[in-house]
Amino acid sequence: MSTLPAHDLKDRRSPDFPSAALPLLQDVQLRSNVRHATGVIQGKRARVVGEMPDWQALRDAGQRIRAHTLEYLDFYLEQFEQRCSAAGGHVHWARDGAEANRIVLALAQNSTRRVIEIKSMTTEETGLNRALEAAGISPVETDLAELIVQLGHDKPSHIVVPALHKNRQQVRELFARTMNLPDLGERPEDLAEAARLHLRRQFLSTPVAISGANFLIAETGGVCIVESEGNGRMCLTLPRRLISVAGIDKIIPRFQDLEVMLQVLPRSATGERMNPYNSVWTGVHSGDGPEEFHVVLLDNRRTEVLRDAEARETLHCIRCGACQNACPVYRQTGGHAYGSVYAGPIGAILTPQLAMMESGQSLPYASSLCGACYEVCPVKINIPEILIHLRGRVVTGRPNALRAFHPEAVVMRAMQWIFSNSTRFSVAQRAGRIAQRPWIRRSGWIEHLPSVLGGWTRTRDLRPLPPQSFREWFQARNHASTSSPKSSEAPHD
Amino acid sequence: MRVLERLGHTIDFPYAQTCCGQMHYNTGYQPEALPLVRRFIELFRDSEVVCVPSSSCVTMMREHYEKIALASGDKTLQSEVATLLPRVYEFTELLVHRLGVEEVGAVYPHRVTYHSSCHSLRNLHLGDIPIRLLRNVREIELIPMEAADLCCGFGGTFSIKNPDVSGAMLEEKLQYIQKTQAEVCTACDNSCLMHIGGAMHRQRGNMHTEHIATILASDTVSRIPSNGTR
Amino acid sequence: MTDATLHGPLSARSEILARIRSANREVFGADRDLTPDESWRTIPRAYRHNSPLTDAGRIQLITERLIEYGAGVYPCRSAQVADNVAEILRSRRKQNILVSSDVDPNWLPHEGPTYVYDHALSYSEIEACDGVLTGCTVAIATTGTLALCHTSAGSRRALSLLPDYHLCVVDAATIVETVPEGFHALEPHRLQPITLISGPSATADIEMTRIQGVHGPRVLDCVIVV
Numbered sequence: 001m002s003t004l005p006a007h008d009l010k011d012r013r014s015p016d017f018p019s020a021a022l023p024l025l026q027d028v029q030l031r032s033n034v035r036h037a038t039g040v041i042q043g044k045r046a047r048v049v050g051e052m053p054d055w056q057a058l059r060d061a062g063q064r065i066r067a068h069t070l071e072y073l074d075f076y077l078e079q080f081e082q083r084c085s086a087a088g089g090h091v092h093w094a095r096d097g098a099e100a101n102r103i104v105l106a107l108a109q110n111s112t113r114r115v116i117e118i119k120s121m122t123t124e125e126t127g128l129n130r131a132l133e134a135a136g137i138s139p140v141e142t143d144l145a146e147l148i149v150q151l152g153h154d155k156p157s158h159i160v161v162p163a164l165h166k167n168r169q170q171v172r173e174l175f176a177r178t179m180n181l182p183d184l185g186e187r188p189e190d191l192a193e194a195a196r197l198h199l200r201r202q203f204l205s206t207p208v209a210i211s212g213a214n215f216l217i218a219e220t221g222g223v224c225i226v227e228s229e230g231n232g233r234m235c236l237t238l239p240r241r242l243i244s245v246a247g248i249d250k251i252i253p254r255f256q257d258l259e260v261m262l263q264v265l266p267r268s269a270t271g272e273r274m275n276p277y278n279s280v281w282t283g284v285h286s287g288d289g290p291e292e293f294h295v296v297l298l299d300n301r302r303t304e305v306l307r308d309a310e311a312r313e314t315l316h317c318i319r320c321g322a323c324q325n326a327c328p329v330y331r332q333t334g335g336h337a338y339g340s341v342y343a344g345p346i347g348a349i350l351t352p353q354l355a356m357m358e359s360g361q362s363l364p365y366a367s368s369l370c371g372a373c374y375e376v377c378p379v380k381i382n383i384p385e386i387l388i389h390l391r392g393r394v395v396t397g398r399p400n401a402l403r404a405f406h407p408e409a410v411v412m413r414a415m416q417w418i419f420s421n422s423t424r425f426s427v428a429q430r431a432g433r434i435a436q437r438p439w440i441r442r443s444g445w446i447e448h449l450p451s452v453l454g455g456w457t458r459t460r461d462l463r464p465l466p467p468q469s470f471r472e473w474f475q476a477r478n479h480a481s482t483s484s485p486k487s488s489e490a491p492h493d
Numbered sequence: 494m495r496v497l498e499r500l501g502h503t504i505d506f507p508y509a510q511t512c513c514g515q516m517h518y519n520t521g522y523q524p525e526a527l528p529l530v531r532r533f534i535e536l537f538r539d540s541e542v543v544c545v546p547s548s549s550c551v552t553m554m555r556e557h558y559e560k561i562a563l564a565s566g567d568k569t570l571q572s573e574v575a576t577l578l579p580r581v582y583e584f585t586e587l588l589v590h591r592l593g594v595e596e597v598g599a600v601y602p603h604r605v606t607y608h609s610s611c612h613s614l615r616n617l618h619l620g621d622i623p624i625r626l627l628r629n630v631r632e633i634e635l636i637p638m639e640a641a642d643l644c645c646g647f648g649g650t651f652s653i654k655n656p657d658v659s660g661a662m663l664e665e666k667l668q669y670i671q672k673t674q675a676e677v678c679t680a681c682d683n684s685c686l687m688h689i690g691g692a693m694h695r696q697r698g699n700m701h702t703e704h705i706a707t708i709l710a711s712d713t714v715s716r717i718p719s720n721g722t723r
Numbered sequence: 724m725t726d727a728t729l730h731g732p733l734s735a736r737s738e739i740l741a742r743i744r745s746a747n748r749e750v751f752g753a754d755r756d757l758t759p760d761e762s763w764r765t766i767p768r769a770y771r772h773n774s775p776l777t778d779a780g781r782i783q784l785i786t787e788r789l790i791e792y793g794a795g796v797y798p799c800r801s802a803q804v805a806d807n808v809a810e811i812l813r814s815r816r817k818q819n820i821l822v823s824s825d826v827d828p829n830w831l832p833h834e835g836p837t838y839v840y841d842h843a844l845s846y847s848e849i850e851a852c853d854g855v856l857t858g859c860t861v862a863i864a865t866t867g868t869l870a871l872c873h874t875s876a877g878s879r880r881a882l883s884l885l886p887d888y889h890l891c892v893v894d895a896a897t898i899v900e901t902v903p904e905g906f907h908a909l910e911p912h913r914l915q916p917i918t919l920i921s922g923p924s925a926t927a928d929i930e931m932t933r934i935q936g937v938h939g940p941r942v943l944d945c946v947i948v949v
Contacts, residue, residue: 018655025661057769064766071751072759074743087914093735144937192937199938204846220913230884230924230938237880238846248739253763255913259906260770262919273788274866274902274921277939279880281916287875288916299735303742309750328644332661366655368648368662369519371615385556391521412517416525420532422509445694460663460691474494474506 044271083221087283097126120212788867824877854888
């Protein structure tokens, strides 16, 4: 059962961010749940980060490790391939999601009708589950939240906590029905136990597992998986064949570099000093774990992101989700408004780039540029700067005819023309003062504006331009012999 | 202005000034900001110190003017930007960091709460400078705001392009502001205050907004009425 | 697929590597000044590496962390380990214990539990045990982490994964404070499978309530040999 959101920005006919956000904003319960969930994790993050006197040094190291890796990416990928192969692993390369899915299918198809999976954003990105189902193979989700969503034939309501929309009674009812446990208790412990037993049967009897990867280690050819529940360890150890799908941006140079990543990732992602389980393995270990191991290295436009000098640090991302939890926009809308596997601030910059800026063009504008994301990013991705840069690409990327006559572009050019000359500016101010008169209500404020400016007055009043601008006041004062300064606000914001 | 003159400084206001270019630059019209950068340099290059009562404008200058000058290929512009920028200060920064004063002779007998605008907090790193200035205002009652660093939702053109999300963010911010039961909400940026104040006025409550300069300007000689009338 | 197809000029591999090289050339210019190794060495590492704590301080810190996770912690001297193990297993009512090959035979009480060693056990045989007893290669105090390095000769990963109870004996001499110190100690083992355990498994997916132990051992006890 695929977990991609219904609203998919890769489809150009899909609604843009403001339209997708509106119904979500009206869901008061979901908004409150999102606020609560992100608030809890943010509080925990603040505590465990506050304990670290060397947090900024870790961020600096994290940023430089990632930047360095991308600069030598070809070298490190080749090294990883060589070392992993020498250890008995098979390394495959996929130009795009469809190719990755074909490779995985070929590895799974004749061996099994069922695969067990650890949640991976990369396989969601490629739509792997849909491809498996189309080929008659059932993917079994083993993360508890994903399991709940899958058994309920449901859709995840939230990227951080996908089963946020289900309370324990609903989960109990679901498990009792699908696992045939009529006497199942209602406490969270009972539900966890039911999931444990149900999934254990799957872990022990399914020959093929599919995972993502948190880090690929070039120096050793190893892979690192970071998790909390233990389903990762199960999938990585018990089946005969393991397939890990990883973006080419997952690679780090050396084993030692984990000492930085495993400090910043858990603290940023779940607000823990360390997550419960981290697994590292290299190729095939005879007598311990899968007999066959495959890695699929995925490009899917990451090499395009590399080309943009100002935006390539988007690929530094280690998928911690801290930016989502800090974002005041995400706080109001949740993840679905972004129409992509990657949501929140990182989604706003990654999604349009992976789509070659052909879709997702509303996403770089889905931000007030408050900077909270940059503050919490463990590898110091300057998301606000990249958002501004991508806005520039959206504007210059418009087809020529549209570029000249796009209403927004016309207004922008007009304003620039006015701002370039002080006479024009004064005239414009005076004209504005006259034009606004019919809109000023008895309260002295403007309460309604037409058309696109009406966006403002939907929720706010607007203080009108003062009868005397600051420059007029200053001019008058300077030319008067006595002065009794009237106060007024500075004209520019 | 009143504050600075009270402290004994001479103010000049170049009439020809218009805009720092942030609106264009941040909306993706980066080339259109270049003429505005040139204009700013031209008007202010001979100033001893430039005072800007807006942290978002100063952010624009500090974070983007050098980049814009570099992209223009104009070496003269690049050096002029480099020479002028160190002399540009946000208003509260100017008072505390450059002039070394935290007490400006202000009197403002009202309940006031302070909103940390995003640019002042995360870009200019003003820290508690504005609070320190406010604390020294006589007769003021300063009330801390919960989630003072939560974005108000203005974000420039964001408020026009995403009015519903902007409104939702404002709604939450207002809850925190109103919880303080202050009479006045203040900040270093008129953009936030216009946004917050607009909603306050719509709700017809008892609160209104004032720029921090207005509060610091208030003194026994000419008290500024704090009922929002102009 | 033959090697030629996999590595040939039209292969995905060649195309991806070519794209990377051309992207980096565009951004950085033709030649890189430094080798990967030289460049890697310029990465600033001003974060904490060493520990100012004493041995006793480290033991205290890891004890605190493990207790926070809900693990049982039992410090004792080397001569007392076997007795302690016996007592712990008795109180936990664990009879049939899987023993990993990194366990010192002196730690095993002569009477009480039955010991099972991994001679190509099946998964059901592993599951039939009440619990597993392992050693630990290095322990990291600041994060409460036990690092197990596995070998297929008697300490494979499934042994510490399938049973519901895990008793880990930690030599205090292997306890370090910081994560970098931990990775330094793990460096010789970097090609082995490694499992870092920092508390029993957990999830907060049901009504945001943290539940411990979904998969993997739900109960963890530690004997710290001082």
